[in-house]
Amino acid sequence: xxxxxxxxxxxLSYHTVSxxxxxxxxISFHLMPGEFLAVVGxxxxxxxxxxxxxxxxLPTEKGTILMNGTPPLPGDPRxxxxxxxxxxxxxxxxxxxxxxxLEIRKELTPQKLSCVEEMLKTYGLDKFRNxxxxxxxxxxxxxxxLIRTLALKPxxxxxxxxxxxxxxxxxxxxxxxxxxxxxxxxKTAILVTHDISEAISMADRVIILSARPAHVARIVPIxxxxxxxxxxxxxxxxxxxxxxxxxxxxxxxxx
Amino acid sequence: MxxxxxxxxxxxxxxxxxxxLIRISRIFLFLGFLLLWEISAREEWIDSFIFSSPSAIGQxxxxxxxxxSLFAHIGITLMETLISFAFVVLLxxxxxxxxxxCPKLSKVLEPYLVVLNSLxxxxxxxxxxxxxxANVRTIIVSxxxxxxxxSVINLxxxxxxxxxxxxxxxRTLGGTKKDELTKIVLPxxxxxxxxxxxxxxxxxxxxxxxxxxxxxxxxxxYLIIYGSQxxxxxxxxxxxxxxxxxxxxxYAMLDLIEKYTLKK
Numbered sequence: 001x002x003x004x005x006x007x008x009x010x011x012l013s014y015h016t017v018s019x020x021x022x023x024x025x026x027i028s029f030h031l032m033p034g035e036f037l038a039v040v041g042x043x044x045x046x047x048x049x050x051x052x053x054x055x056x057x058l059p060t061e062k063g064t065i066l067m068n069g070t071p072p073l074p075g076d077p078r079x080x081x082x083x084x085x086x087x088x089x090x091x092x093x094x095x096x097x098x099x100x101x102l103e104i105r106k107e108l109t110p111q112k113l114s115c116v117e118e119m120l121k122t123y124g125l126d127k128f129r130n131x132x133x134x135x136x137x138x139x140x141x142x143x144x145x146l147i148r149t150l151a152l153k154p155x156x157x158x159x160x161x162x163x164x165x166x167x168x169x170x171x172x173x174x175x176x177x178x179x180x181x182x183x184x185x186x187k188t189a190i191l192v193t194h195d196i197s198e199a200i201s202m203a204d205r206v207i208i209l210s211a212r213p214a215h216v217a218r219i220v221p222i223x224x225x226x227x228x229x230x231x232x233x234x235x236x237x238x239x240x241x242x243x244x245x246x247x248x249x250x251x252x253x254x255x
Numbered sequence: 256m257x258x259x260x261x262x263x264x265x266x267x268x269x270x271x272x273x274x275x276l277i278r279i280s281r282i283f284l285f286l287g288f289l290l291l292w293e294i295s296a297r298e299e300w301i302d303s304f305i306f307s308s309p310s311a312i313g314q315x316x317x318x319x320x321x322x323x324s325l326f327a328h329i330g331i332t333l334m335e336t337l338i339s340f341a342f343v344v345l346l347x348x349x350x351x352x353x354x355x356x357c358p359k360l361s362k363v364l365e366p367y368l369v370v371l372n373s374l375x376x377x378x379x380x381x382x383x384x385x386x387x388x389a390n391v392r393t394i395i396v397s398x399x400x401x402x403x404x405x406s407v408i409n410l411x412x413x414x415x416x417x418x419x420x421x422x423x424x425x426r427t428l429g430g431t432k433k434d435e436l437t438k439i440v441l442p443x444x445x446x447x448x449x450x451x452x453x454x455x456x457x458x459x460x461x462x463x464x465x466x467x468x469x470x471x472x473x474x475x476x477y478l479i480i481y482g483s484q485x486x487x488x489x490x491x492x493x494x495x496x497x498x499x500x501x502x503x504x505x506y507a508m509l510d511l512i513e514k515y516t517l518k519k
Contacts, residue, residue, distance in 0.1 A: 057426060075429035087424045091442045100438065101428040152428070 002068075003030035004188050005054070005156060010063035011213075012049060022213035023049050027063070029207055029216060031156070031188060038191045038199035040247060041209030047192040050214075051158045054190070055079045067156065077105065080154030082162040086145035088133035094144050095120070095129040101152045112151065119147045123181065138166050139174045146178055150185065157182065157189040163198070172232065175202060179231035196251075200243045201234040208250050218250050307489040312496065315489045329497060332463060332474040335391060336505070339398030340459045343406060344452060346399070351410035355440065356432060361411065372404040377465050389470035397466030402458035406451050413447040414440050449513040456505045464498065475501075 008028050014021040023046040031037055041047050052058040054065060056072035056079070065071055067078055088097045098116055102108050120126045123143050133141055142162065149157065162178070163171045179202045182189055193199050199206045200222055210217045224237040234240060259267070289309045295301045296308035303311070319325035354361035380397050387393040417440045425435045467476025475494045482490030 055427060057423070075426050077429055079427075081424075081427035083420055083424055083427070085420065087418075087421050089421070089439070089442070091445070104425065104428050104430040104434050104438070148428075 001032060004033045004035075004068060005031040005190075006064075006066045007054070008064045008066075010050075010053060010060060010065060012046070012053065012058070012061050024053075025213040025215045027209075027214070027216055029219065031190065033155075033188055034186055036182065036189050036191070036202060036204045038193060038203035038206045039209060040193060040196060040199045040206060040251065041214060042211045042251065043194055045209050045212050045214040047194075047209060047214075048160055050209075051081070051160050051190065051192055054156075055081050055158055077152060078155045080149040080152060080157045082145060082149050082157065082159045084161050085165045086133070086141040088141055088144055088148075090133055093130050093132060094125060094136065097133065098125075098144055098148045098151060101148055105152065107152070112153075115153075116147065116151050119150060123147065138170045139177065142166070142174045142178065143181075146181060150187075155188065157187050159189060159191040161193050162191075164193075164195075171198075176230060176232040183229075196244055196247050197235065197240075198231075200240060200247070201231040206243075206247060208247060217253075220247060220250075304486075305488055307492050311489045312493045315493050319493075328473055328475050328478050328494075329501070331391075331471075332460075332467065332476065332498075333501060335394050335398060335463045335466075335474065336456070336460045336501075339395045339463060340402070340452075340456050342395070342399050343402045343455055343459060347403060347406040347410055347451075347455075348448065350407045351414055352436065354407070354411045355414040356436070368404055368408055372408055376401045376462060380465050380469050383466070384470040389472075393470050394463055394466035394474070398459040398462035401462030401465070402455040405458070406455050409451050410444070410448065413444050413451075417443055446513075446517060449509070449516060453506060453509045453513060456509055457502055460498070460502055460505065 007030065010024060010027045011022070012024040014023055027050065029037075039047055039050065049058065053060055054067075054072060056074045056076050060071070067076070072079060088094070089100070092100070098120065099108065099113070102112055102116070117126075120129060123146075125140065125144055125147065128136060128140065128144075133144070136144065145162075159178075163175050166174055175198055191199065191202055203222055206220045206222060208217045208220065209215070220243065222243060224234055224239050226233055226237050292306075293309050296303040296306060296311075316325070354364065376397070379400055383393045383397055383400075387396060417435075421439045421443075422435050425438055428434075430438065463474075464476035464479070467474040468480050471477040475498055478494045479491050482488060482494065
């Protein structure tokens with residue numbers, strides 16, 4: 001099977017008048033279809049920059065990024081992106097928020113819309129379709145944001161600390177929720193986070209980045225002995241603690 | 256209604272009393288001022304030739320309504336104000352959008368906008384008369400000149416304040432600059448646009464009256480200048496009172512539109 005995403009020797013610098021800052025240095029990894037990858041690293045190490053490169057919002061300076069053999073374009077339809085906050089637009093109803101992507105891409109086809117309908121029903125947002133975002137709980141809002149992303153049927157999903165704006169309890173519930181949905185829809189995803197537990201509980205593989213300029217310090221495959229793997233259940237798996245210690249040690253080594 | 260505790264009732268009564276007190280004080284202040292003015296004029300504490308009196312103003316008002324000349328003056332001032340306001344809205348939003356879409360252009364134009372905004376627009380009025388002639392067009396341009404530059408600067412600042420993460424969302428969804436504008440920047444600026452326009456309609460009125468001072472045959476500004484030159488100061492004071500009422504009504508109108516739009 002060919003990898004869905006290939007990242008080969010990617011480096012990037014930020015340029016400002018006062019000088020050049022090296023953000024990423026010789027990053028290489030690949031991602032198989034259906035795989036869930038987590039990227040952890042110290043804050044400010046360039047994790048979000050990496051996602052911006054992958055989705056084509058930033059042009060690659062050195063190295064190549066290939067998605068199914070072709071480099072991603074800005075706003076690539078093959079890639080869905082979930083930002084740190086849900087960014088639901090308060091002046092639109094939930095339904096009109098959810099179809100925002102389809103509206104922009106001019107893909108309001110009956111087929112895509114019925115798919116949205118189904119997701120709204122499956123994920124319990126159907127009765128809130130005419131509500132405004134402020135009337136929904138944090139978890140519901142994240143679900144709506146996820147449906148907005150999934151409505152475009154992306155092959156690859158990028159999650160940029162999508163739970164970091166939530167309080168701890170909501171955060172556990174929402175990450176469990178979103179994790180289940182992504183497994184069910186069999187999505188390939190890259191999760192960027194600074195939360196080690198979150199990375200282990202959701203991912204098949206964890207990539208550890210070093211401090212700036214970030215390089216891949218280590219790639220840790222996560223194998224948990226569980227019958228059904230959900231993010232919440234993963235947290236009580238016997239191997240969880242040793243993975244946590246391993247990643248914790250690796251992160252602190254690089255300080 | 257649910258039952259309220261005695262303390263809550265007492266609190267609400269207190270609030271209501273305070274509201275009444277403020278309203279009644281306002282009315283009394285106004286009536287007291289009129290009364291004092293009237294008495295001062297009758298007892299000749301002040302010279303009623305130059306200070307006029309409320310009753311004289313009232314009589315002039317009734318007289319000019321009867322011969323229908325007042326409606327023409329009010330109508331033309333109001334029309335000029337509304338037309339210049341409409342142009343300010345269209346040109347203001349249009350220019351601000353253009354500046355937002357071309358950051359380089361806005362950087363080039365910034366110092367010019369600041370200068371034009373700080374310039375006292377009344378200085379332009381004599382020039383406009385010469386350039387455009389003594390007609391309604393000049394007065395409308397004069398009204399626009401007072402409000403336009405400030406609203407462009409304020410709107411542009413507001414447009415630029417749009418959440419960059421929301422703009423990124425649009426780009427991740429494959430949107431263009433146009434989508435950023437129509438899906439994020441404009442809808443999120445609606446409250447700002449409305450509050451800027453609330454101020455601007457008053458500024459347009461100021462500009463229109465300045466224009467009428469110099470180059471009009473009709474309108475409340477003309478009435479003020481004509482009245483002062485022929486020492487009919489009752490005319491002048493009446494026109495000022497009418498301008499106060501017009502300013503209040505225009506503001507209240509936009510306030511109503513704002514409340515209605517934001518409630519939706």
